[in-house]
Amino acid sequence: MQNDSTTKTELDQNRAPIYEALERFRQMRVVPFDVPGHKRGRGNPELAAFLGQQCVGVDVNSMKPLDNLCHPISVIRDAERLAAAAFGAANAFLMVGGTTSSVQSMVLTACKRGDEIILPRNVHRSVINALVLCGAVPVYVNPEVDQRLGISLGMKREQVQKAIREHPGAVAVLVNNPTYYGVCSDLRAIVRMAHEAGMLCLADEAHGTHFYFGDGLPVSAMQAGADMAAVSMHKSGGSLTQSSLLLTGPGVHAGYVRQIINLTQTTSGSYLLMSSLDISRRNLALRGREVFRQVVAMAEYARGEINAVGGYYAFGRELINGNAVFDFDTTKLSVHTLDIGLAGIEVYDILRDEYDIQIEFGDIGNILAYLSMGDRSQEVERLVSALAEIRRRYHTDGTGLLSQEYIDPEVVTSPQQAFYADKISLPLRQAEGRVCSEFVMCYPPGIPILAPGERVTGEILDYIEYAKSKGCSMTGPEDPDILRLNVLK
């Protein structure tokens, strides 16, 4: 598993090299004639008062004692080795541009212009953005759909096999591990199929950091033998927003990955983000199993309580069917709401506006409450009680509610060609039949309804209008009100 460099060093997960270097640096009281210009906050007292001296004092630049993210040779390299060991990867890269940057680096490493990449259509926008950047062509595997819940599931093994057979020249297979809702495909089998066909297997683990530290949780990408994984440490891992990890297996050349990362990554990597990754990795390595055992227990308790309210369906492991739902992430608290007569997005809005409870997202038929290491039982009781109240106050028979349908996309041209092609802006309804040059999605979850290069159909337009009418926050197009769409000339 481990490459030469990691086996040479004694890896002690109690250490946090970046954090320790920053503590030493603080003691040195170095006089700053370098950037950042706020000079430990002195030049911006209002910011220092708001964020705290402790915080602005370590917002510093790369320098010898603190290493350099673009070319790590000391404390950052050590932190990356510790992260690699903790996650069972050959190499780990600290990322400061969000998991978006991890996903893009993964795709850009695997694909060149014109290469085919096999992926499910319910990927995050960052994946298709990466295709716009590099010019690779998507081969979509239609995910299975749960008709009752209206959610996209994982990819069936046969579907992946079929895509591989029909596109033997594809360079990689990308898998959500898990989806936003916690659904996992049979990752081990997909890795095997990809490798047999000479393809890489990439995993978007934006919602799966805890898989590396959980008992009874789905298999992690590195354990399943995948080649690369984008891991959102700032989600279930507990680090600061925008910090992330890119993990690679033994079959991927680390030096090349570093070059790819440096194509788009800032040369002023934030030490706030990097130290948060370092400290969070230490916490996960030392206490992760216990922490996630508690998160699972809390989520299972909440699921039981919400299902006892009646009307709601908080789904869990019973969805597992050995293929399109090969496994389920029990830390995810997703609740189907249509049976109380409210769209998920409506419950999401009521929770925030009337109960001061902010959940992760609501879509047409479901809500997702994100549970993590920071939650306590008293807040879970509030959430469950608020859902009970919403049912009591707003319950209807649900006529006129649509379930979410998976709409099979027709890919006409590559995302890159469509994005850069000559285009015109048309009123939404007049765009029917044309090829879209931009994204349309509800955010969150950020899974495109339309991606560049796809045919605009009447069904898709109906869906967009319905989602808008229910109050979904729609993003993507140039026109912020989504009254017009850019399509190819």
Added chain:
Amino acid sequence: MELWFSEFHTPDVKHSIRVERQLYSKQSDYQRIDIFESPEFGRVLALDGNVMLTERDEFIYDEMITHVPMAVHPGIRDILVIGAGDGGVVRELTRYDRVQRIDLVEMDPQVVEACRIFLPGNACRLDDARVKIYFENALRFIRRCEAEYDLIIVDSNDPFGPSEGLFTREFYGICYNALREDGIMVNQQGSPFYAHDAEAMQRSHKRIVNTFPISRVYQAHIPTYAAGYWLFGFASKKYHPVDDLNVEAWRALNLRTRYYTPRLHVGAFALPAFLEDMLQEVEE
């Protein structure tokens, strides 16, 4: 030797009580529990450093939170009490023969244990046959109840700690649902004097107004609470706290009280102008 217990009522105001000795101190799963012996106030119970009660002035709080609803609604038989692990509220309620059931939901068993030992004057009726104690999260307990109680008394800590959930819209909603069609909910509503407390009072009053058709606030003078000035909320599905006060019926019970009287009952709902303004602001 001088030993003083101080509580900050705001970051710039503190209230200090001279202490003779500390009788009890324990960190429970939820909070730090302390009991002191003091020359002026007798025994003092503090949770997370906030005075919950003193032997000297607890009667004011416990009488006002119980006798006001009991004197309005003649049919109160089934009662739910939230918090109040010291037993003072239960002690007052058990004085009414018509009460058949008192369910006490307290999250922290340590509070009850400590009060049984060191505050027997409050805890003395916790073993009454009508009283059943549930050590549970109140939201979890109440959301399973529908039209079960005539009265719910919410005797919580302040809204900035583990009791935060008892000041929320979802909590008031499930209480409404747990009450019978003529039920009443009475809660401690904090103090309107210092800005921080006043804002919390307004927030919770707004939520109650949005939940119950009748919602009124009444006041009492409690020396050891912030500003010595305390509010209670009276929320009801049917009974008006003053118009439906049955003076004769209450007097016929011959209950001896030290603070509450039916005359004071009426007066307690007459509020100062600044407070009326504050309440109106959120009622609109």
